[in-house]
Amino acid sequence: MNILVTGGAGYVGSAAARWLIASGHRVTVLDDLSLGHRAALPSDGVLHVGRIDDRQAVLRALEAGACETVLHFAASSCVGESVQQPRRYWSNNVAGSLALLETLIDAGVEQLVFSSTCAIYGEASDAPLTESTPAAPGSPYAFTKYAIERMIADLSHAHGLRYALLRYFNAAGASPDGAHGEDHDPETHLIPIVLQTLLGRRDRLTLFGEDYPTPDGTCVRDYVHVDDLARAHELALDWTAARREPGGEVFNLGTGRGHSVREVIRAAESVTGRRVPCEVGARRAGDSARLVAQARRARDVLGWSVEYADLERTVATAWAWHEAHPDGYASPV
Numbered sequence: 115m116n117i118l119v120t121g122g123a124g125y126v127g128s129a130a131a132r133w134l135i136a137s138g139h140r141v142t143v144l145d146d147l148s149l150g151h152r153a154a155l156p157s158d159g160v161l162h163v164g165r166i167d168d169r170q171a172v173l174r175a176l177e178a179g180a181c182e183t184v185l186h187f188a189a190s191s192c193v194g195e196s197v198q199q200p201r202r203y204w205s206n207n208v209a210g211s212l213a214l215l216e217t218l219i220d221a222g223v224e225q226l227v228f229s230s231t232c233a234i235y236g237e238a239s240d241a242p243l244t245e246s247t248p249a250a251p252g253s254p255y256a257f258t259k260y261a262i263e264r265m266i267a268d269l270s271h272a273h274g275l276r277y278a279l280l281r282y283f284n285a286a287g288a289s290p291d292g293a294h295g296e297d298h299d300p301e302t303h304l305i306p307i308v309l310q311t312l313l314g315r316r317d318r319l320t321l322f323g324e325d326y327p328t329p330d331g332t333c334v335r336d337y338v339h340v341d342d343l344a345r346a347h348e349l350a351l352d353w354t355a356a357r358r359e360p361g362g363e364v365f366n367l368g369t370g371r372g373h374s375v376r377e378v379i380r381a382a383e384s385v386t387g388r389r390v391p392c393e394v395g396a397r398r399a400g401d402s403a404r405l406v407a408q409a410r411r412a413r414d415v416l417g418w419s420v421e422y423a424d425l426e427r428t429v430a431t432a433w434a435w436h437e438a439h440p441d442g443y444a445s446p447v
């Protein structure tokens with residue numbers, strides 16, 4: 115397939131782009147590099163530097179790659195920042211996605227896979243979460259993702275779009291060869307922060323709240339390896355391509371196993387043989403107590419399964435990346 119990947123220089127988007135290139139697909143990336151990295155892509159990967167709301171940039175990229183389908187990753191995606199700067203999130207995520215969709219529809223693109231999030235489930239604490247668990251977004255970030263899901267569903271029937279909405283739980287880990295991994299600035303995800311602390315790049319780890327209604331009081335999340343997510347995108351592309359009718363489905367992507375912050379710390383200590391210096395801080399605005407997937411639909415409909423079911427194995431891939439690249443993609447090679 116010829117695939118346009120928006121946000122393909124970012125953490126998850128670049129993993130999907132590399133995966134699809136390795137599987138023989140023709141991939142064209144559109145990324146404004148506001149957060150992404152050129153080096154996250156293979157040296158022969160095609161990158162167009164541009165924004166999703168820039169109609170000409172999108173059309174150029176679509177045309178250059180003869181793209182018939184789109185994976186849409188580009189977004190602002192920090193929960194805390196979205197509480198501080200909601201306008202930026204509604205603008206970049208919702209207005210940006212609307213502009214992108216208008217361009218795609220005008221260009222005759224009929225297939226779309228969208229990066230959504232488990233944050234849509236908000237405070238829902240019933241585990242495991244299914245796709246029919248009522249949405250209860252707890253932050254501007256989550257609301258923008260939910261709004262885009264709705265936008266895609268609404269436009270699909272009027273414009274013949276076939277789509278998959280992939281609600282990832284917590285993306286984690288790095289490529290098994292240690293060459294590509296997570297490099298966000300600022301970093302807000304737990305595993306890289308724990309590993310940066312172990313590398314001495316941070317003084318200590320702050321646990322944001324120890325009074326959640328979970329077994330050890332810290333937040334519980336479902337950590338899904340980034341290569342498992344990448345493979346799910348390939349399956350979702352096949353599924354949307356095979357659909358005869360406009361419309362689509364929501365799919366949860368998670369391992370089905372929840373791990374608390376303290377369990378992640380223990381896994382990192384076990385992988386590295388080092389101790390994580392910790393302090394307990396206040397809760398963070400917008401954080402939910404527990405988000406764990408039930409991903410049966412992705413298994414039954416897409417044929418997806420998780421290769422990295424064990425947290426330590428996922429953390430070990432992340433450690434190999436961080437140890438070799440303490441400054442992320444800016445590390446000397």
Ligand SMILES: NC(=O)c1ccc[n+]([C@@H]2O[C@H](COP(=O)([O-])OP(=O)(O)OC[C@H]3O[C@@H](n4cnc5c(N)ncnc54)[C@H](O)[C@@H]3O)[C@@H](O)[C@H]2O)c1
Pocket residue numbers: 120121122123124125126127144145146147148149150151164165166167186187188189190191206210229230231232281282283284285286298
């Ligand atoms: N990382 C996770 O755990 C996680 C979990 C659930 C959902 N998601 C979603 O997955 C997607 C990717 O997440 P990520 O962690 O890889 O994020 P990321 O920040 O690493 O990647 C996002 C990419 O989009 C680009 N971008 C942002 N705005 C753009 C715009 N207007 N035009 C063009 N490019 C733009 C950035 O430069 C960056 O390369 C996001 O949509 C996010 O909401 C991520």
